[in-house]
Amino acid sequence: MDEKRLLKVFQETRKEIMDVDELSKHIEKEKIMRTALWLSGKELVDIIENKESIAILTEEGKKVLEKGLPERRIAKYLKENDLTSIPIKDLKNILDKDEINAALGNLKKKGIAKIEKGNIIFESLDYEDEEEILLAKLKENPHLSLYNEKERKIIENLKKRGFIKIDEKVERKIKLTEKGKEYIKNPIEIKEEITQLTREDIIGGRWREAYIRPYDVKIPVEEVYPAKMHPLTRIIREVKEVLISMGFKEIKSPIVETEFWNFDVLFEPQDHPAREMQDTFFLKYPTEGDVPEDLLKKVKSIHEDGTIDGVKVSEGWKYKFDENVSRRTVLRTHTTASSIRYLASLSEEEKEKPHKVFCIDRVFRNEAIDYKHLPEFYQCEGIIMDDNVTFDNLVGILKEFLNRLGFEKVRFRPAYFPFTEPSLEAEVYLEGKGWLELLGAGMFRPEVLEPLGIKKPVLAWGIGFSRLAMLKLGLNDIRDLHKNDLDWLKRV
Known part of the structure; x- marks a missing residue:
């Protein structure tokens, strides 16, 4: 009945094309698109969609329109105080803390002022700013189709600065097909x-x-979008199911670790670059944590001269080991700490048995945020301990693991890690992207196992979930995994 009502509107108005707003004068608006979809399926009408980008001022953009851009507020302050320059350190009296860096960058970029010996010197306090002019125009005319290429570049910069956001407005029209025109030539009876x-x-x-x-x-x-898990959670569960099906069991460990468990036990020297502030988050409180004294002495000995209880294991690192460094607290930089804690917890009886365990959890590194790095991310670590396990076993297990995750083409190449030897990196092949590195693996060195009293060989591997999730979801930017983009979350 609704289809006939819609066609009857075309018949009575003698129009071939009408937009939704016009049709809503005759039919309930919420029924129009659903009815049009039915008629489209019968080839009686076509649905025409025109998408247009619209600029919408953010709260920060509205504030800028009212008070001026940060760089303009500096110029205004100087003008009111009869000055032409100002020390950078005094900007805190004019701008919010998070505005200062952006203002300095834009003053130089726009050629409004120069910075010499810590002072900002303006060429002119009555300069014209294209961003300000365009922001005011966008408030009145937000349709981006009205602006030329140069103006669109400025608009993109306004978006980056957080003053506007871009939305898409969709205009829909319903148009009769030739079949539809023939149909309405006859009287339409609505029963x-x-x-x-x-x-x-x-x-x-x-x-x-x-x-x-x-x-x-x-x-x-x-389309209906039912409730569902976040895609990253879904991938984590998928990996867990694969590992459990392969005979592994899950383990956990603390997020806050001592350097002892995070680095020392793994035979990473205390002057290793990974421990520096640029890679590791150190805690202000508590600054120290407890470590097992007996194991600490063994680890110290293996670092300094490569011996355990007087027995030579290797050459060691030949430096003075500092026990105070071992007690310092950090946010763990890898889930390998979970595997080591597990091995250290085994009783003498348990050390005689085989073990297959994994840990999936968050790790933290002091990384600069970009398209492939975040300071917090998920990692998966696994180990296998058993009599006579070999490097060939490791290759076979990893190939099976990656195959079960949906990666058919897998290859391996030599690699270096401080706590495994020999070591490898696994790469997977994706159409259109080529070979991509996905995980690192190897066999724990004797310097790692001997202090723990482990006599069996131990295979170890780790995989970054962010890279895995990006590959499986077709993303190019790791930040997209954590944005609250509801449209993407509904579709993915």
């Missing part, structure tokens, strides 16, 4: 229609008089 046959319709005989709509499974319907 009572039954879309859901009830018990009362059958008993009362209403079904004899009314038109019963046939059920068409091919008619397009609106």
